[in-house]
Amino acid sequence: MQIQTDVSPKKRPKKSSKKARAKKKTQAEQADAHALYERAVQDPQTDAAALAKLYRRVRKRQAKLMREDFCGTGSLSAQWVKGGKDRTAYGVDLDRPTLDWGLEHNVGPMSAGVAKRISLVEGNVLTQRGPKADITCALNFSYCCLKDRKSLVTYFKNVRKNLAKDGVFVMDVLGGSDTMGPDENRHDLGGFTYRWKQHFFDPLTHDLRCTISFFFDDGSKISPAFEYDWRLWTMPELCDALEEAGFASTHRMWEKTDKKGNGTGEFDEPKRVENQESWWTYLIAER
Amino acid sequence: MAKPKKKNSKSKSKGKGRAKPKKKSIATRADKHKLYQAAVQAPEADVEFFSKVFKDLRGRTALSMREDFCGTAFLSCTWAASKKTRTAFGVDLDEPTLQWGREHNLAPLSEAAQARVQLANGNVLDGLGEPTDLTCALNFSYGVFKTRDELRRYFEVAREKLGPDGLFITELYGGFEAIVEVEEERELEGFTYIWEQASYNPINHHTLCHIHFEFPDGSKIRKAFTYDWRLWTVPELREILVEAGFSDTKVYWERTDDDGDGTGDYQVTEEEENQDSWLVYIVGVK
Numbered sequence: 001m002q003i004q005t006d007v008s009p010k011k012r013p014k015k016s017s018k019k020a021r022a023k024k025k026t027q028a029e030q031a032d033a034h035a036l037y038e039r040a041v042q043d044p045q046t047d048a049a050a051l052a053k054l055y056r057r058v059r060k061r062q063a064k065l066m067r068e069d070f071c072g073t074g075s076l077s078a079q080w081v082k083g084g085k086d087r088t089a090y091g092v093d094l095d096r097p098t099l100d101w102g103l104e105h106n107v108g109p110m111s112a113g114v115a116k117r118i119s120l121v122e123g124n125v126l127t128q129r130g131p132k133a134d135i136t137c138a139l140n141f142s143y144c145c146l147k148d149r150k151s152l153v154t155y156f157k158n159v160r161k162n163l164a165k166d167g168v169f170v171m172d173v174l175g176g177s178d179t180m181g182p183d184e185n186r187h188d189l190g191g192f193t194y195r196w197k198q199h200f201f202d203p204l205t206h207d208l209r210c211t212i213s214f215f216f217d218d219g220s221k222i223s224p225a226f227e228y229d230w231r232l233w234t235m236p237e238l239c240d241a242l243e244e245a246g247f248a249s250t251h252r253m254w255e256k257t258d259k260k261g262n263g264t265g266e267f268d269e270p271k272r273v274e275n276q277e278s279w280w281t282y283l284i285a286e287r
Numbered sequence: 288m289a290k291p292k293k294k295n296s297k298s299k300s301k302g303k304g305r306a307k308p309k310k311k312s313i314a315t316r317a318d319k320h321k322l323y324q325a326a327v328q329a330p331e332a333d334v335e336f337f338s339k340v341f342k343d344l345r346g347r348t349a350l351s352m353r354e355d356f357c358g359t360a361f362l363s364c365t366w367a368a369s370k371k372t373r374t375a376f377g378v379d380l381d382e383p384t385l386q387w388g389r390e391h392n393l394a395p396l397s398e399a400a401q402a403r404v405q406l407a408n409g410n411v412l413d414g415l416g417e418p419t420d421l422t423c424a425l426n427f428s429y430g431v432f433k434t435r436d437e438l439r440r441y442f443e444v445a446r447e448k449l450g451p452d453g454l455f456i457t458e459l460y461g462g463f464e465a466i467v468e469v470e471e472e473r474e475l476e477g478f479t480y481i482w483e484q485a486s487y488n489p490i491n492h493h494t495l496c497h498i499h500f501e502f503p504d505g506s507k508i509r510k511a512f513t514y515d516w517r518l519w520t521v522p523e524l525r526e527i528l529v530e531a532g533f534s535d536t537k538v539y540w541e542r543t544d545d546d547g548d549g550t551g552d553y554q555v556t557e558e559e560e561n562q563d564s565w566l567v568y569i570v571g572v573k
Binding site for chain 1: 487
């Protein structure tokens with residue numbers, strides 16, 4: 001996860017530096033990009049429940065050890081271990097400061113009994129070994145930072161190597177016509193506004209460049225707070241690469257809709273669906 | 288074609304026009320291959336583009352061309368007729384379509400040009416014929432290969448059947464409108480051409496498309512042609528071409544004028560913005 005820490009440029013104080021010091025910090029200056037990200041983008045409780053359910057669907061029993069690749073602040077790992085006394089989590093991320101933030105804010109407040117069941121490890125998901133997981137997840141589309149197919153297959157092979165014999169790999173997939181061009185959406189989250197912006201999509205490479213920014217009531221902003229330089233992998237490409245990496249089978253999930261066409265949060269495995277402007281879903285691979 | 292029956296003036300039929308001889312509709316009289324060629328193909332532009340690309344990349348004039356999935360071999364015939372030293376080898380699975388091509392596209396050529404065209408009823412995976420300077424697979428027909436293994440195998444065969452400095456040229460369509468269910472109409476002389484994307488499945492990128500023709504008298508040929516494809520993406524095709532042994536790939540994108548309309552001029556590119564609808568040539572360099 002890359003973080004841009006600079007905020008909107010400060011005005012230079014005209015006279016006394018004392019006056020400048022007294023100046024109240026902007027909301028952006030006081031804000032914590034990781035905390036805002038967790039509030040705006042993540043829903044670890046729902047994700048943890050969904051992962052447990054997807055595993056049960058495939059294996060008819062409960063998963064215990066979860067590995068979270070690209071774990072960032074490890075909020076999902078933290079939620080996972082809170083969900084059961086026999087659960088452990090192993091999070092892997094490249095970025096030390098982000099892991100440290102997670103250790104302080106997500107693991108620190110836990111009781112010792114819970115905290116000892118979570119490990120957040122600095123490492124490269126392409127090569128990092130670890131305990132054999134029942135379920136490994138790569139969420140928030142982070143695997144899209146792997147832009148060539150060889151790297152993607154190498155990553156999938158490493159996932160497979162570190163899964164238990166009957167382990168299951170779950171990733172999320174983003175798609176739809178609106179994801180393949182410039183687009184933006186904003187959400188007022190009370191106290192700040194979250195903006196997702198797709199700056200550029202190249203149909204020749206499927207390169208997708210996007211940012212997350214935060215805007216505050218006092219006019220200050222953190223923009224961009226996070227930058228992504230991705231390849232927008234398609235569902236069949238991911239399945240082909242998983243197969244090449246040795247996975248035995250894949251399940252292409254899709255969110256069920258109610259009569260009004262709204263997502264219900266329930267996923268099944270239809271053979272055929274209609275494309276939408278924008279969708280995300282889960283892809284499951286059995287080791 | 289049966290003659291229309293003469294009107295029987297003594298008919299007791301009251302229904303207006305009921306006794307009238309039924310004139311055959313335009314659809315009944317139409318030839319779907321002729322309509323297809325008029326609506327979809329522009330072989331002269333293809334020949335011009337292929338000639339330019341080969342000259343640019345290889346520094347000489349391309350002479351022999353293989354047309355995979357050649358259908359009526361409209362392009363093969365146009366290629367062979369474009370220069371006295373040019374030969375064409377067309378391959379298609381469907382004998383009746385080839386036969387139509389022999390009658391309508393090949394027969395009108397000079398005897399000498401006819402002698403430079405060979406049409407083979409066979410599978411493009413079998414690598415029939417002699418190696419050529421150019422091999423082309425146009426009109427997205429390779430979309431019938433729905434797995435990477437099948438498509439790679441086809442690209443491997445295509446590469447093997449190229450001469451030492453040969454080029455493989457194919458094309459692909461895409462854009463926001465390519466991945467949704469949509470029907471688009473184009474008015475042409477004497478008929479309307481309708482391209483229907485009946486389904487597009489984002490789970491596997493399988494798409495089912497139809498070509499329909501409609502005529503001024505209200506008659507129609509529904510589903511004149513039906514395609515059941517995997518709509519591959521540009522990066523996938525480039526990766527699979529390289530896996531099949533091609534040393535390099537190039538993508539040609541259509542230049543637009545100030546109004547944003549296509550000019551028919553295709554140039555090599557590495558970065559483009561997505562559009563509602565686009566068509567690219569992809570070249571595999573042996």
